[in-house]
Amino acid sequence: MRIGLLGTGPWAELAHAPALSLHGELEFTGVWGRRPQAARELAERHGTRAYEDVDGLLAEVDAVALALPPDVQAELAVRAARAGCHLLLDKPLAATVAQGRAVAGAVREAGVASVVFFTARFQPEAEAWIAGQAGRADWFTARAQWLGSVLTGDSPFGRSPWRREKGALWDVGPHALSVLLPVLGEVRRVAAAAPGPGDTVHVVLEHAGGASSVLTLSLSAPAAAAGATVELRGGAGVTVLPESTQGAVPALLRAADALLAAARGGHRHPCDAAFGLRVTEVLAAAEALLDGAGRGGRDAGPPGARRAGGMPA
Structure with missing residues (x-):
C-alpha cells in the first residue's frame, strides 16, 4: 500500500514518519505539510519525496496518515476520502461535531477504510485488558485520570496552538474515552463538567449500561504528578489498566496493520471514523x-439518534 503523510510537526517527526518508514507492507510515498521547508527536511530524513501540492500527493497514494491539528485534519480527511484514500487519522478526529460528521460521512460515502490512532487501543497490554473487561456487564463505576505536564514543561507539544486553545479535554480526553466506551458502553449523558487548576477538567459520565465514570484530565499537572490511570470497580472487584511497555511507534505500526486489514477485508475497525465521531460528540457535550x-447534564448523542429515555440508538 502506498501511503503519504500529511503533517510535519513534532508528532509527525517522532511517531508517524518513523512508523511509516519501518512498516514492511507500506511504501512511504511522500510528505506534505503547511510548511514546505519542513516537509522537504522530513522527507529527506526518511528517504521519500516532499509534495508542495496536497492533491498531487493524494493522487499518487492509496492511503494517508494525518498528523495535523484537528480542524485541519478534518478538512483534509474529507478531501482524501473523496480522492479514494484510506485514512490513518489522529485523535481527536475533529474540533467540532459538524467537522467530525463530515469526516465520517465522507468515509462512508467513499467506502474507504479508516482507523483513528487512540494510542492505548493499539498497545498489546491495554488492548488485551480492554477486551477482557468489555465482556463483563456488572461494572459499577470507573475512574480515569490522564494527567500530563506538556503545558508547564518544555515539551514541543506544549507550543501547539490547538492544544493551548482546546486543552486537556480535547487532547487527552479522547484517550480516556477510547478505553472507557468499549468497557462501560455508550455515554448516555454527560452529567457534569467542572474546571480545575490550569487546563484541568473533571467530567462525570453516565453510561448506557448503568455505570458511571469520572474523568480528570490535564496538560498542566506538575511533572511529578503526571501519568495515566484507569480503574474499574464492579462485581468482580477492582482492576486497573496495565502500563504499556511500548511507545508510540510500535503502537502506530499496529494501527497501520489495522488499516491494512480493514482495507483488504472491507470491514470496519472498532476505532474507525464513526467511533472518532462518537468521542467528538462526548467531548463537545x-x-x-x-x-x-x-x-443539569447534557445528552451526548447525535440529534435524532436516541431511543426512549435518552438512550443512544
Whole structure:
C-alpha cells in the first residue's frame, strides 16, 4: 500500500514518519505539510519525496496518515476520502461535531477504510485488558485520570496552538474515552463538567449500561504528578489498566496493520471514523457544560439518534 503523510510537526517527526518508514507492507510515498521547508527536511530524513501540492500527493497514494491539528485534519480527511484514500487519522478526529460528521460521512460515502490512532487501543497490554473487561456487564463505576505536564514543561507539544486553545479535554480526553466506551458502553449523558487548576477538567459520565465514570484530565499537572490511570470497580472487584511497555511507534505500526486489514477485508475497525465521531460528540457535550451552555447534564448523542429515555440508538 502506498501511503503519504500529511503533517510535519513534532508528532509527525517522532511517531508517524518513523512508523511509516519501518512498516514492511507500506511504501512511504511522500510528505506534505503547511510548511514546505519542513516537509522537504522530513522527507529527506526518511528517504521519500516532499509534495508542495496536497492533491498531487493524494493522487499518487492509496492511503494517508494525518498528523495535523484537528480542524485541519478534518478538512483534509474529507478531501482524501473523496480522492479514494484510506485514512490513518489522529485523535481527536475533529474540533467540532459538524467537522467530525463530515469526516465520517465522507468515509462512508467513499467506502474507504479508516482507523483513528487512540494510542492505548493499539498497545498489546491495554488492548488485551480492554477486551477482557468489555465482556463483563456488572461494572459499577470507573475512574480515569490522564494527567500530563506538556503545558508547564518544555515539551514541543506544549507550543501547539490547538492544544493551548482546546486543552486537556480535547487532547487527552479522547484517550480516556477510547478505553472507557468499549468497557462501560455508550455515554448516555454527560452529567457534569467542572474546571480545575490550569487546563484541568473533571467530567462525570453516565453510561448506557448503568455505570458511571469520572474523568480528570490535564496538560498542566506538575511533572511529578503526571501519568495515566484507569480503574474499574464492579462485581468482580477492582482492576486497573496495565502500563504499556511500548511507545508510540510500535503502537502506530499496529494501527497501520489495522488499516491494512480493514482495507483488504472491507470491514470496519472498532476505532474507525464513526467511533472518532462518537468521542467528538462526548467531548463537545462536556465542553458545552464547561462553557456554561448546559444545565443539569447534557445528552451526548447525535440529534435524532436516541431511543426512549435518552438512550443512544
